[in-house]
Amino acid sequence: xxxxxxxxxxxxxxxxxxxxxxxxxxxxxxxxxxxxxxxxxxxxxxxxxxxxxxxxxxxxxxxxxxxxxxxxxxxxxxxxxxxxxxxxxxxxxxxxxxxxxxxxxxxxxxxxxxxxxxxxxxxxxxxxxxxxxxxxxxxxxxxxxxxxxxxxxxxxxxxxxxxxxxxxxxxxxxxxxxxxxxxxxxxxxxxxxxxxxxxxxxxxxxxxxxxxxxxxxxxxxxxxxxxxxx
Amino acid sequence: xxxxxxxxxxxxxxxxxxxxxxxxxxxxxxxxxxxxxxxxxxxxxxxxxxxxxxxxxxxxxxxxxxxxxxxxxxxxxxxxxxxxxxxxxxxxxxxxxxxxxxxxxxxxxxxxxxxxxxxxxxxxxxxxxxxxxxxxxxxxxxxxxxxxxxxxxxxxxxxxxxxxxxxxxxxxxxxxxxxxxxxxxxxxxxxxxxxxxxxxxxxxxxxxxxxxxxxxxxxxxxxxxxxxxxxxxxxxxxxxxxxxxxxxxxxxxxxxxxxxxxxxxxxxxxxxxxxxxxxxxxxxxxxxxxxxxxxxxxxxxxxxxxxxxxxxxxxxxxxxxxxxxxxxxxxxxxxxxxxxxxxxxxxxxxxxxxxxxxxxxxxxxxxxxxxx
Numbered sequence: 001x002x003x004x005x006x007x008x009x010x011x012x013x014x015x016x017x018x019x020x021x022x023x024x025x026x027x028x029x030x031x032x033x034x035x036x037x038x039x040x041x042x043x044x045x046x047x048x049x050x051x052x053x054x055x056x057x058x059x060x061x062x063x064x065x066x067x068x069x070x071x072x073x074x075x076x077x078x079x080x081x082x083x084x085x086x087x088x089x090x091x092x093x094x095x096x097x098x099x100x101x102x103x104x105x106x107x108x109x110x111x112x113x114x115x116x117x118x119x120x121x122x123x124x125x126x127x128x129x130x131x132x133x134x135x136x137x138x139x140x141x142x143x144x145x146x147x148x149x150x151x152x153x154x155x156x157x158x159x160x161x162x163x164x165x166x167x168x169x170x171x172x173x174x175x176x177x178x179x180x181x182x183x184x185x186x187x188x189x190x191x192x193x194x195x196x197x198x199x200x201x202x203x204x205x206x207x208x209x210x211x212x213x214x215x216x217x218x219x220x221x222x223x224x225x226x227x228x229x230x
Numbered sequence: 231x232x233x234x235x236x237x238x239x240x241x242x243x244x245x246x247x248x249x250x251x252x253x254x255x256x257x258x259x260x261x262x263x264x265x266x267x268x269x270x271x272x273x274x275x276x277x278x279x280x281x282x283x284x285x286x287x288x289x290x291x292x293x294x295x296x297x298x299x300x301x302x303x304x305x306x307x308x309x310x311x312x313x314x315x316x317x318x319x320x321x322x323x324x325x326x327x328x329x330x331x332x333x334x335x336x337x338x339x340x341x342x343x344x345x346x347x348x349x350x351x352x353x354x355x356x357x358x359x360x361x362x363x364x365x366x367x368x369x370x371x372x373x374x375x376x377x378x379x380x381x382x383x384x385x386x387x388x389x390x391x392x393x394x395x396x397x398x399x400x401x402x403x404x405x406x407x408x409x410x411x412x413x414x415x416x417x418x419x420x421x422x423x424x425x426x427x428x429x430x431x432x433x434x435x436x437x438x439x440x441x442x443x444x445x446x447x448x449x450x451x452x453x454x455x456x457x458x459x460x461x462x463x464x465x466x467x468x469x470x471x472x473x474x475x476x477x478x479x480x481x482x483x484x485x486x487x488x489x490x491x492x493x494x495x496x497x498x499x500x501x502x503x504x505x506x507x508x509x510x511x512x513x514x515x516x517x518x519x520x521x522x523x524x525x526x527x528x529x530x531x532x533x534x535x536x537x538x539x540x541x542x543x544x545x546x547x548x549x550x551x552x553x554x555x556x557x558x559x560x561x562x563x564x565x566x567x568x569x570x571x572x573x574x575x576x577x578x579x580x581x582x583x584x585x586x587x588x589x590x591x592x593x594x595x596x597x598x599x600x601x602x
Binding site: 128131132136141145 | 277304305306308314319330378
């Protein structure tokens with residue numbers, strides 16, 4: 001990419017890499033969570049629902065801080081992950097992916113829930129009478145029918161992950177080449193004297209990425225709708 | 231044999247149903263809309279739980295609340311044709327048909343080719359489900375259910391969402407399935423004409439309860455029907471055998487009981503089985519052998535019962551040689567003719583008021599039976 005400077009290319013690549021990791025890890029969890037919240041009624045349902053939505057209403061810095069407490073080197077989960085799997089999250093791009101995943105999780109779950117609620121349960125019953133067990137039914141009927149929501153959720157979450165700032169900078173700091181994603185690079189540029197042009201260029205990159213994401217999502221949705229004949 | 235005895239409370243509605251269906255056979259579950267027919271079928275399929283009771287199909291116990299047995303629907307081997315077809319919108323017709331087939335047990339009694347042939351599904355195979363008409367959708371739904379190799383087929387008003395013309399288009403396929411395959415079927419309907427054409431057995435339901443059951447001929451005479459279908463639709467359904475075709479008039483002669491009827495119907499082979507509906511309101515009763523009349527059909531018999539239908543009319547059951555027919559006449563006529571059980575009478579009916587349907591009793595057919 002010859003029209004980008006090395007540091008810009010690095011920030012862009014890092015942003016895409018962090019967003020992709022975040023979406024890949026949270027996608028199956030979000031599908032499961034959407035299913036649990038839509039199809040199961042249990043004690044604590046409302047609490048779980050609220051918990052999932054918390055990152056939408058909390059200041060991102062708070063989320064970053066909580067992640068630091070839990071996943072830091074001395075945090076209960078962080079220390080365990082390091083001891084057992086040798087995974088280090090703090091100050092790494094995987095940590096950045098975790099922070100963006102937590103922040104965009106509610107967006108993903110919301111999109112999936114809406115489309116899961118529109119899946120006709122009668123079709124699942126029909127599959128049942130045709131001999132399909134629970135997992136079989138989910139894989140062959142429910143999941144394909146909620147696919148528009150899964151795709152929409154993934155693309156929205158990916159776009160949001162590209163732009164996550166507060167939670168990332170709080171949890172994994174602003175390290176060039178490791179955790180300095182586009183918004184962090186933009187923030188850094190603004191902090192430097194004479195960084196206006198660099199900031200404007202990074203802002204334009206974010207704009208193009210965001211727009212591209214939205215158009216892609218719309219195109220996918222249309223294709224899937226046509227496939228389902230709606 | 232399908233045997234069902236279940237109870238379920240839904241708010242203030244209580245379902246309390248019990249019946250037995252000898253297999254193979256087609257049992258119509260008949261009653262007004264909202265009498266609990268669909269609830270009952272859903273319990274048989276296992277899609278709804280019952281508060282108490284049991285469901286057994288041949289040797290397999292599917293539900294027994296006392297013994298805490300509940301076989302989930304996916305293991306019951308019960309095919310279900312829903313009123314709204316419920317085809318999978320993200321699959322082609324062929325993929326819909328194969329969905330159950332792939333998950334069926336190893337022993338298969340009906341193949342994709344057979345089903346496609348019986349239901350004329352060949353031209354539809356590559357279509358998407360939203361490109362199908364209402365009638366086509368139901369045919370595909372029937373095919374899909376059959377290919378799951380069910381030991382029992384449930385049909386919950388499969389024609390109710392279709393207009394009259396489409397219904398006539400799909401109905402012959404139901405008759406084909408009944409005549410060509412030996413799968414026991416439970417057919418839910420609130421249309422008595424459908425029941426008369428299709429069923430071998432009838433279970434009457436009223437506000438959640440099964441109030442009577444038996445063979446179609448017997449059940450067509452059941453007085454419990456009157457409150458559901460109305461007095462004008464009451465009548466006897468009798469089995470007939472084609473004796474021959476009258477070359478000059480084109481009418482076919484059919485033996486019913488020890489009498490004979492002339493029917494306007496499609497030419498049929500000698501010996502073919504027919505079902506003839508004799509509406510009670512269309513029958514005229516005479517106490518002497520009538521002569522010099524335009525009426526072509528005269529059946530002699532013996533009065534077996536005289537029962538009051540309403541303030542003005544009586545229902546007279548007449549035995550015409552092992553077969554019962556029913557006439558609805560005024561009380562005044564009953565009195566003047568002195569109709570009492572044992573009296574010999576002649577029942578007259580105009581050819582134009584007779585309806586008939588070809589019918590092959592499923593028991594008479596022996597194709598491969600679904601394995602137990």
